[in-house]
Amino acid sequence: MSNPLTIKLAGFANFTPEDAEALDRLCRNIFTVRGGRDLIRIGDRPEQVFLLLDGWACRYKDLPDGRRQILAYLIPGDLCDPHIFIFEEMDHSIRALGDARVAAIPKQVILDLTERYPALARGFWWSALVDEAISREWLVNVAQRDSYTRMAHLFCEMWLRMCQVGLAKNGTFDLPLTQEQLGDTLGITPIHVNRVLQRMRAEGLLSLCRRKMTIHDIEALQDAAEFDPRYLHLDARVEA
Known part of the structure; x- marks a missing residue:
């Protein structure tokens, strides 16, 4: 398994060698983003999905008075919202925490992948559900725990x-x-x-x-x- 996304999604579905190869092909357009730089900003209209290969990033929102709430952490193997291109514009920002290596994946590639490889579609689905579960747990964490x-x-x-x-x-x-x-x-x-x-x-x-x-x-x-x-x-x- 040659990239962290493959390792992560293999925890949700059993992949064939063809499935793993298809995931590896996602990592063609790789670039480095410097720490403190935004991958996506609120109001953007994304046409591609970002896959984090090395480093960390976070989802966040800034308030008018300058305060910031970090909404989630993204680590290697995480897709920066595989369904973000469904929305007209972003409602939050994503920023690199330290230098990060990222693969940019056109939205059509994601759509084609989920249509051609059912196991990968299931893996993406499980991953998205886990992201939602993490968000719920973070809400409980901030609201109810000391x-x-x-x-x-x-x-x-x-x-x-x-x-x-x-x-x-x-x-x-x-x-x-x-x-x-x-x-x-x-x-x-x-x-x-x-x-x-x-x-x-x-x-x-x-x-x-x-x-x-x-x-x-x-x-x-x-x-x-x-x-x-x-x-x-x-x-x-x-x-x-």
């Missing part, structure tokens, strides 16, 4: 998602997020983010060094997060 629990929950989720595409090893994975970005995700101030991180370090749950996180006790972190991974549907493989 800051310590919601941060632990986010870290558990990102660890599992990175594991899913083979990018976590022995509890260590890239986490290219600033304290300000964590605050914009969790609805707390950067100062409070720092306090919660210090508490987690002191409890021996995790450590952060050079944009990498190491979870030292995943079971304890999951307990602190009240984490139930069913919404990620990691065992959702179905027959093609």
